[in-house]
Amino acid sequence: MDKKTQHYSTQFPDVRVKVYSVSESLKRHLYLFKTVTGVFSFKQLDLGTKVFIEHMKIPEKQGVLLDLGCGYGAIGIVLAHLASQSTVYLTDINKRALWCARENIKYNLTERSGKVIVLPGSYFEPFKNKNVKFDGIYMNPPLRNGRREFLTLCEDIPRYLKSKGLFQFVIKKKMGAEYVHNYLNKHHSELFEIIEVIFKRSGYWIFCLMSF
Numbered sequence: 001m002d003k004k005t006q007h008y009s010t011q012f013p014d015v016r017v018k019v020y021s022v023s024e025s026l027k028r029h030l031y032l033f034k035t036v037t038g039v040f041s042f043k044q045l046d047l048g049t050k051v052f053i054e055h056m057k058i059p060e061k062q063g064v065l066l067d068l069g070c071g072y073g074a075i076g077i078v079l080a081h082l083a084s085q086s087t088v089y090l091t092d093i094n095k096r097a098l099w100c101a102r103e104n105i106k107y108n109l110t111e112r113s114g115k116v117i118v119l120p121g122s123y124f125e126p127f128k129n130k131n132v133k134f135d136g137i138y139m140n141p142p143l144r145n146g147r148r149e150f151l152t153l154c155e156d157i158p159r160y161l162k163s164k165g166l167f168q169f170v171i172k173k174k175m176g177a178e179y180v181h182n183y184l185n186k187h188h189s190e191l192f193e194i195i196e197v198i199f200k201r202s203g204y205w206i207f208c209l210m211s212f
C-alpha cells in the first residue's frame with residue numbers, strides 16, 4: 001500500500017513516528033492516552049468514540065469483554081476501569097495502536113483485579129484456537145475498510161458471544177448508520193434476538209445487538 005492510500009488499518013503504518021498525548025474525561029474519570037501517528041484519531045479522541053463510551057452498556061456482573069479494533073485503547077481501558085473485576089481483551093491489526101494500548105493500560109489502570117489482555121490480529125483471528133466467548137463486544141468499526149466488511153463481520157459475532165451477550169458499536173449517520181440498521185433487521189434478525197439503536201447524538205448512532 002503506498003503512503004497516499006495507506007490509513008490506520010495497516011499492520012505496519014509507514015509514516016514518521018510522532019508521539020502525542022490526549023487527555024479526556026470519560027464517564028466522570030480523567031484519562032491520559034499516549035498516541036502516535038499512523039493510529040486512528042491520534043490528535044484527539046474521536047467524537048464517535050466519545051459518544052459511544054458515554055452511552056455503552058457495561059454488564060454489572062463480572063464477565064469477559066472485548067474491545068475489537070481497539071486503536072490506542074480508549075474503549076477497552078474505560079471498560080477495564082469500570083468493570084474492574086472483568087477480564088477485558090483489546091485487539092487490533094495495527095502494531096502501533098497495540099503499542100499505545102499497552103502503554104495506556106500501564107498508565108491508566110494501576111489498580112484493578114481483573115485481567116487486561118492485548119492481542120494482535122485481524123478481527124477474531126486472535127481467538128482462533130482459544131475457547132473464549134464474550135459477555136460484551138464493543139467496537140468503533142473501521143468503516144474505511146468498506147461497509148461490506150463490517151456487515152460480514154456481524155455474521156461472525158454471534159459465534160463469539162455468550163447467550164444474551166451484547167454487541168455494541170457506533171456508526172456515523174453519514175457513514176451509513178441507517179443503511180446498517182435496515183440491513184441488520186432485514187438479513188440478520190435470525191442471528192440476534194434484539195437489534196436496537198439505543199442512542200443518537202451529534203450524528204452518531206449507538207447500536208446494541210443481543211444474541212439469543
Ligand SMILES: C[S@@+](CC[C@H](N)C(=O)[O-])C[C@H]1O[C@@H](n2cnc3c(N)ncnc32)[C@H](O)[C@@H]1O
Pocket residue numbers: 008009010040041046049068069070071072073074075091092093094097121122123139140141142143145
Ligand atoms: C475507527 S478505528 C477505532 C479505534 C478505537 N477503537 C477508537 O475508538 O479510537 C478502527 C480500528 O480498527 C482497526 N482495524 C482495522 N481493520 C482491522 C482488522 N481487520 N482487525 C482488527 N482491527 C482492525 C484499526 O486499526 C483501528 O484501530
